[in-house]
Amino acid sequence: MGEGPARPRVRRDARAAAVSSHQPRKRFGQHFLTDDVVLEAIVDAIDPRPGQALVEIGPGLGAMTVPLLQRCERLTVVELDRDLAARLRRNPQLQVIESDVLKVDFRALAQQAGQRLRVVGNLPYNISTPILFHLLLAVDDVVDQHFMLQKEVVDRMAAAPGSKDYGRLSVMLQWRYAIENVLDVPPEAFDPPPRVDSAVVRMQPLPAPEGVDAQVLSELVTVAFSQRRKMLRNTLGRWMEERGVQAAFDLQRRAEEVPVAEYLALARLASPR
Template sequence: MIIKKYKKFFPLKRYGQNFLVNQESIQNIVKIINPKKTQALLEIGPGLGALTQPICEFLDKLIVVEIDPNILLFLKKCIFFYKLQVYCQDAVSFNYRNVLCSKYKYIRIFGNLPYNISTSLILHLFQYIDIIQDMHFMFQKEVAKRLVAMPGEKYYGRLSIISQYYCNIKILLNIPPQYFKPIPKVHSIFVNLTPHTNSPYFVYNINLLTSITKNAFQNRRKILRHSLKKLFSERDLIKLKINPNLRAENISIIQYCQLANQLYKKNK
């Protein structure tokens, strides 16, 4: 069914449209999301409805955010369109608080994301973490690896730290390129991000954590006493039991949080 729909539609390169067409993967994803009528669900980039249609079967209403008006014209012809609450907007600047009504306290978000916006979208969504129950997204394999990377690993960086600060992250499914139309040049991974209920991390000011990690990883080949010298003296680092001769990728999230809190206290 979804392959027939694809043949009638021309994906736009500027929106990074690669539509999931493998039925088994679609069924597995819907089963993992496990939508309930008592929940508010929002899909980012419904595309040709591969996930939209089966998820609508479990719901009275599904919120969708889609930037491409041609996709929305396509969806208007689908039998499930009456169940959609549509926002024709850019997901990276969308205000997710606007979709919640008094009936729901939290929202569940999912989507097969265009790879060119996935990192900026995730960082945008963290601004709404207090109203998000969970998120399920299809990412480019490299992005997924960055999300779950640990200190010392190749993909460990700012995205790893900020994402794991907010969420517990699990890799769920590996999806090969041939499961999409048009076929992308990369492998994909379906990922769950669930906000911490009892977070292992704490910072007084998240902007300081962002700033410190930016400084550290912009100069990731430099050791910390050089990359962070504008923010911390070598003595400051030693006092926090952080080796000033280590590089950015060797410092744990807890240690970055300690640095952020130390800077907060210094600036008070």
């Protein structure tokens, strides 16, 4: 019992030394998580287990990597920074993929692992949305996802119809994921501190709705939100006419008033049979 309080302090000292020896690179959007209480809460939310196929995006200096490994024993990490990748390779428990995450084939990783993936990470805020859409391509090969993101983005991801945050991102993620904000994180938990608040989001895949073509859904949702202040008759109405889609769909609304289920129903009618 007497040794309990000492362990976090040792981790914190080692982490501080690592941060001080590596200059964060702005082009990679690097902000290193250094708060032990926050780290423990994140790992508890993930609840990794031995034998699971975990993939961490952007492990950086390994702040979350080490406590994850203590529970899951092996981990695949995706790191673009070659200096950080070289550090990570020193750990025999890690499979290091030195790459831009947008070039990683997560479906192939699942096939290699022989099971669906659990994906985690402190995502670079400057490219978080492209990463989320890239992972959407592999949604059927994923158990769940836990990401640190800009809180504003998490609010948009989880937004309900009628709110100011509800938009294209909300619809295009909620049609395949149950989304939950599990933890708010202040700027001072990072080194260097970002200029925005952060949050940890949990994304659990949902079964693909039958008869919905993803490309058709993406197209109609993009059209619907292209002019948010206008009624849908001016945007989506024209799109439906051009495609010859006839549906009992109320066009006397704005895009943010339409629930995901209604967008799916319209996409089903417009999808090739």
